[in-house]
Structures are given as structure tokens and as C-alpha cells.
Amino acid sequence: MENFREVRRIIAVARKQTTLPLTAKIRLGPKLDQGKLKDFCAMLEDEGIDLLTVHARLSKEPFGRKPRWSWCARIKEWLTIPLVINGGIFCSRDGEHCLRESRADGLMLGCGAVSKPWLFSEIARDLYGCNIPKKKVSLPAIYNNFINLLVTQFPPDRRLGRLKDFTHYFAANFTFGHHLALSVQNSRSVEEAKEKVGLFFEKEAAKETEARVLFQPCT
Ligand SMILES: Cc1cc2nc3c(=O)[nH]c(=O)nc-3n(C[C@H](O)[C@H](O)[C@H](O)COP(=O)(O)O)c2cc1C
Numbered sequence: 001m002e003n004f005r006e007v008r009r010i011i012a013v014a015r016k017q018t019t020l021p022l023t024a025k026i027r028l029g030p031k032l033d034q035g036k037l038k039d040f041c042a043m044l045e046d047e048g049i050d051l052l053t054v055h056a057r058l059s060k061e062p063f064g065r066k067p068r069w070s071w072c073a074r075i076k077e078w079l080t081i082p083l084v085i086n087g088g089i090f091c092s093r094d095g096e097h098c099l100r101e102s103r104a105d106g107l108m109l110g111c112g113a114v115s116k117p118w119l120f121s122e123i124a125r126d127l128y129g130c131n132i133p134k135k136k137v138s139l140p141a142i143y144n145n146f147i148n149l150l151v152t153q154f155p156p157d158r159r160l161g162r163l164k165d166f167t168h169y170f171a172a173n174f175t176f177g178h179h180l181a182l183s184v185q186n187s188r189s190v191e192e193a194k195e196k197v198g199l200f201f202e203k204e205a206a207k208e209t210e211a212r213v214l215f216q217p218c219t
Contacts, residue, residue: 001029001040001059011047025053025086025108028071032058037071038078045079053084053108063111072102084108090116092126099127114169117142139173140201146170147194159190167193174204 001007014022024044029037044052054075056067067087076083085104089095090112098107112119118137124130146166150159167184171177180200187193 001026001036004040004043007040008043008047011044011049015048021050022048023051023053024049025055027055027057027059027061028068030059032068032071034074037075041075041078045081049081051082051084052079053086054104055108055110056085056087056102069098069101072104076103082106086110089119089123091119092123095123095127111169114166115172117146139170139204143170143197143201147190150190160187160193163190163193167197 011022011024026040026044029040041052052075054072056069056072057063057065058068069085069087072083072085082105083102084106085098085102086108087098087110089098089107089109094112095107098104107123109119109123116122118135121130121132125132125134147163150162154162164184167181171181174180180197183196183200184193187196
């Protein structure tokens with residue numbers, strides 16, 4: 001946003017190169033400045049983008065900070081192209097609140113997509129009425145499926161790095177997820193990581209059984 005003219009030039013060149021949909025993704029800017037944001041969004045639309053995604057945080061704000069969804073409602077009033085909102089969506093209820101507050105036309109998932117890959121189907125079912133049956137989420141099954149996809153879709157030298165990235169987010173599903181993340185971080189191969197993660201899942205399953213036994217209701 002600090003390079004208004006350069007961005008205008010890039011969009012204009014890109015627009016001339018393709019008739020395919022051209023989209024842009026922005027944050028709200030370095031600081032809250034309605035005039036500047038409005039000019040920037042209007043420029044993007046004038047130069048011919050077909051859709052704008054707004055990550056509703058300021059440039060340097062960390063992912064942990066609550067996003068400013070309501071600012072997107074202002075952007076929605078300035079534009080005629082569809083607006084997609086992004087930031088802080090981790091469940092259907094977040095999506096619902098976010099759509100209501102931002103008045104956006106659609107949602108983009110960031111960290112939620114990586115930590116809870118089933119979130120897409122959850123939102124499609126709960127917010128968009130898609131006929132997707134509710135299934136019990138099995139975290140070990142999702143993790144193992146991710147490893148299988150890595151092995152079939154990725155070149156060998158990129159698999160371990162991707163697994164470490166994924167595990168960093170996926171570990172948020174467990175109370176002691178940092179143990180899981182650390183064990184994968186310290187692994188030197190996908191096989192080693194898979195073995196360590198298997199042990200972690202076994203321990204988690206044992207804990208669950210133990211909890212069920214401890215909290216059995218009196219008869
Ligand atoms: C693993 C990962 C990869 C990302 N890669 C990109 C990227 O290539 N381009 C981009 O604009 N944003 C990227 N992002 C940022 C997200 O699109 C999103 O703006 C950000 O995570 C905020 O949304 P959230 O609060 O739902 O996480 C990435 C985020 C994550 C977690």
C-alpha cells in the first residue's frame with residue numbers, strides 16, 4: 001500500500017496479460033487510514049481486478065491478533081467487485097460472525113485450513129447448506145493421510161520441510177501439541193517423524209481411555 005504507483009503498474013501489466021480472473025489480496029495497510037485504504041481499493045478495482053481478498057489485519061500485526069472484520073464492511077461499500085474476507089476463522093461460528101460483520105461475499109481460511117483441514121466441509125455444511133454428512137474427526141487418520149499425500153505428490157527433498165510446517169499448525173489440536181511439533185521438528189526423515197508421531201498418538205489414545213475409565217458415572 002506504500003507503493004501505490006508500483007502496484008498500479010503491476011496490476012495494469014497483469015491485466016493486459018490475461019482474460020482469466022485476476023484477484024488481489026491485501027491487508028488493511030500499515031495503520032488505519034480510511035482515505036488511503038479507499039483510494040488503494042478503488043485503484044485495484046479501476047485497474048481491472050475481478051475480486052479482492054482482505055486479510056483484516058494491519059501490515060505488521062501478528063496472526064494471533066483479533067482481525068478487524070468490521071473494516072471490510074466499509075470496503076464492501078466502496079467496491080462493486082466481490083469481496084472475500086480472511087483472518088481469524090477457526091470454526092463455522094467464526095465464519096458466520098465474520099460474514100455478518102464484514103458483509104463480505106466469501107471467506108478465505110488461513111491457519112484454520114492447516115490446523116483443521118476438515119473446516120472447509122464444516123463451513124460448507126453449516127453456512128452454505130451443502131449436503132455433507134457429519135463425520136467424527138480422527139486426528140491420527142488426517143495426519144497419516146497428509147503423510148501419504150506428501151509421499152505421492154511431493155518430491156522427496158521437500159517432504160520433510162512440508163511435514164514440519166504442517167505439524168506446527170496441526171499440533172494446536174492437542175493440549176500437549178508442542179511435544180508433537182518438537183518431535184517432528186527434530187526428525188531427520190519423514191519415516192523417523194512418522195514413527196515418533198505414531199508413539200504420540202498412542203499416548204494420546206491411552207490418555208483418552210484412562211480419562212474415560214476415571215470419569216465413568218457411578219451405577
Ligand atoms: C501455511 C500458510 C501459508 C500461507 N501462504 C500464503 C501465501 O502464499 N500468500 C498469502 O498471501 N498469504 C499466505 N498465508 C497467509 C494467509 O493467507 C492468511 O492471510 C493469514 O494466515 C491470516 O488468516 P488466518 O487468521 O485465518 O490465519 C499463509 C498462511 C499460512 C498459515
